[in-house]
Amino acid sequence: MTNKLTAAIAGGGIGGLATAAALAQRGWDVTVYERQDALRAVGAGIYIWENGLRVLEALGAYDEATAGAFRGTHFEQRDAQGQIIESAPIDTSKRLLTVPRSTLLEALKNACLRAGVKVVTRAEAIGATSRGELLFPNNETVQADLAIGVDGIWSKVRSALGLELLHEQTREGAIRTMIPAHPDDFGPQDQGKYIECWNGERRFLITPVSEKETYLALTCPYEDQAARAVPVDKALWAESFPQWKHLIDRIGEATVHWGAYSITRCRAWSSGRTAILGDAAHAQPPNLGQGGGMAMQNGLALAVNLEGVTDKRDIPAALERWESTERELIEHCQRWSILYGEVTYLPDEVRNRVVRGAMSDPWIAAQIFRAANHAPTGTK
Incomplete structure (x- = not known):
């Protein structure tokens, strides 16, 4: 017999595993239900800012998640000719690391297993009720004190x-992939940087994630059928960004797809x-690199707000406190991530002026990096 409260979590991604670990570490009996046949990362690389790194520390997953991670010194935007629009140094007092998504997911999975979380694969929730129930095919129902959809x-x-x-998909989307890293990929002027290049409505983002791998994002609107085609039209992208042809040519035959960005808002x-x-x-669109960080941060905050709850009847009030916080x-x-994406549709010269002015404005920079500089609930 156990007096532990139970939690059933639909989704074994970054947010689901962070939430599961945080609850289990606080004494909950937690089961994660994942629709795939294994816990598997979807995507390529991921940015983890100071707020996300603090969550990983709180969960005991930091060392594993960040082993071999890349730490950049600058964010740099460049134009179609490869000229620098703006080069912004990253505040050394705030950490930003980039890693493969698979590395982050594995670290969170191991934190879950150490805390006693149970994982059930090939189990896709097809619904839920407000009574802490997850619904599965064949009329199967899992009853818990708390259910969470991630x-x-x-x-x-x-x-x-x-x-x-609201659930809408943006015009803009991306092909995201990883390529092998070579020692001579970056010249002296490129070392240690996250580089975002613009040419019309196409963007090319270069993100080192380790000594062995580099994450590329090839971004364009839905209407640009040639640019979003899979397999990747390497000649087309190399024509738009010729200075990076050596990286584009290295894109492999691994399964990739162009995916639109999504925005969701809920009444509660x-x-x-x-x-x-x-x-x-x-x-939110990935323009601020905070999708994963926000999910982990919110999962830890949920667990902290439920700390001390011993009666399931008190759970609804705790969830309301969590949301209000x-x-x-x-x-x-989310709002600033959406706004950043809108510069895609400006003419090149106008965009250059807007980006240059925005990144050098202290107030705008504070808004963009507000989440990154935040100490999440449940961290030091």
Whole structure:
């Protein structure tokens, strides 16, 4: 017999595992239900800012997640001719690391296993109720004291609870992939930088994640059918960004796809004893590199707000406290991530002036990096 409260989590991604670990470390009996046949990262590389790194420290996953990580010194935007638009040094008092998503997911999985989290694969939740229930095919139901949907942008938990206010996909999307890194990939002027290049409505983002791998994002609007084609039209992208042809030519035959960015907003993040978080609740374009960080941060905050709850009847009030504490910052980050993406559609010369002016403005910089500089609930 156990007096532990139980939690059932739909989704074994970054947000789901961070939430599971945080709850289990606080004495909850937690089970994660993942639709795939294994816990597997979707995507290529990921940015982890100071706020996300503090969450990893709190969960005991920092050392494993950041082993071999790349730490850049500058964010740099460049134009179609390869000329620097703006080169912004990264505040050395605030950490930013980039790693493969698979490395982060493995570290969170191991933190979960150490805390006693159970993982069930090939189990896709197709609905939920406000009574802490997850619904599965063949009329199967899992009853818990708390249910959480961390099941992505097409969340069936969110839909079943009727929480959605908005779910839209942007015109812009990206092909994301990893390539092998070579020692001579970057000249002296490129070393230690995250480089974002613009040419019309196409963007090319270069993100080292380790000594062995570099993450590339090839971004364009939906209407640009040639640029979003898979397999990648390397000649087309090399024509747009000729100075990076040596990286583009290295894109392999691994399965990739062009995916539009999603934005989700909800009237609430919970109903009764069932909650949603991550992309299910607050998806945002990746322009600030905070999607994963926001999911981990919100998962830890949820667990902290439930700390001390011993009666399931007190869970709804705790979930309301959690949302009231966290929502403003997460929506601020979402709003600025959306706004940054809008410069894509400006003429090149206008965009250059806007980016240069914005990145050098202290107030705008404070808004963009507000989440990164935040100490998340439950961290030191």
